[in-house]
Amino acid sequence: MIDWARLQGVYGPAHDVPTLLQAAGNGAKEAWDELWIQLWHQGNTCDAGIAALPALASLAQHTNRAVRFPAIELAGEIVGAGLREGRPLEKMKELHQPVAMLSALADGWLSERPAGYRVCFRAKLALDGFPVLSDVLDDFLDFCCDVSCPQCSDKVSIVIGDFGCYSSIRDWNLGDVHPIPLRPAAPDDLQDAAQGLHHAAIRDEQPRLAWGLRHVFGDAECGTCDTAFSVLSALEAKRSPSTEFQENAGAATAPAGHDEGKNRHWPAPPF
Structure with a gap:
């Protein structure tokens, strides 16, 4: 169980992240905008961003593209930033399954040849462990x-x-x-x-x-x-x-x- 009250976002406390994730799952654009600001901003992430990866993996399975695609993109940016910052993500066993799932879902998105193909490919690169190449x-x-x-x-x-x-x-x-x-x-x-x-x-x-x-x-x-x-x-x-x-x-x-x-x-x- 994640104690969000003890985690920090990029610019402050992350206690409202669970509420934002729930709203994002309903397709609320404002919630996604706020999640981007709190969990990843200008190439940096935070403990709350890493903690949110399993939830983003769940959202990435949503039937609504307006939920699925932003979840994959944000997760890719968080993983890429975490790896560049030297966070030992590969040693965090609780992330192995969510990141592998996100990578597979990104591959599925790519196979649809979306208009944002390059954005998705960058996410896939980061999720597969190539953060600098993603950049x-x-x-x-x-x-x-x-x-x-x-x-x-x-x-x-x-x-x-x-x-x-x-x-x-x-x-x-x-x-x-x-x-x-x-x-x-x-x-x-x-x-x-x-x-x-x-x-x-x-x-x-x-x-x-x-x-x-x-x-x-x-x-x-x-x-x-x-x-x-x-x-x-x-x-x-x-x-x-x-x-x-x-x-x-x-x-x-x-x-x-x-x-x-x-x-x-x-x-x-x-x-």
Whole structure:
């Protein structure tokens, strides 16, 4: 039995969370708005947010989409924030079943190919243990972010998109110097949650998303010390808020000597 009077929300006491959850289950938009404020706000969660996950898993089974979808989305944000904050969610046995259920329900939502597909996929990523990837997920048109080489600590730019899929040591004046092609994971080499996420993208006819995921789940090479490293591991090691990644998003530049348009140096994505 949860003693809500002893728990704190993001901005204060959480004693009214049970009442809000009940109202949200009846489709009250105002209740959902208040739950977002109390349980997750601007990338942060709280003890009350973690405690609410079993209730959100129950709401995610509701027949009313106006209840089911917000429950999955909010739960995904809470789990993602909790993992980024270093909360040991995987060690909390009481969360294993609710989170697994939420992940399965998110997959079912994805299979319906909703208008908010990307929102649901982000929730699924977080629920499956990829909070940083949930933060940085975009359309893979010109994805770019900087990570640190795990060997020499130099800043390495990772680019995935129409300009190419490569790692590079970025020069302020020259752009991406000596780009090195990424090594995407083969579909058959993906395992567990990564395999399931890639399968969902293929199943739901999201070829660019599946293509981007294979590169994120693959390897990159440092142009300074030639060390090969996991793209995902480097992203997770950074563990920065989404706003920092977004500052770099869309900043991909063509390699030196590259012309846009018909003289594209890099092969176009296969779709």
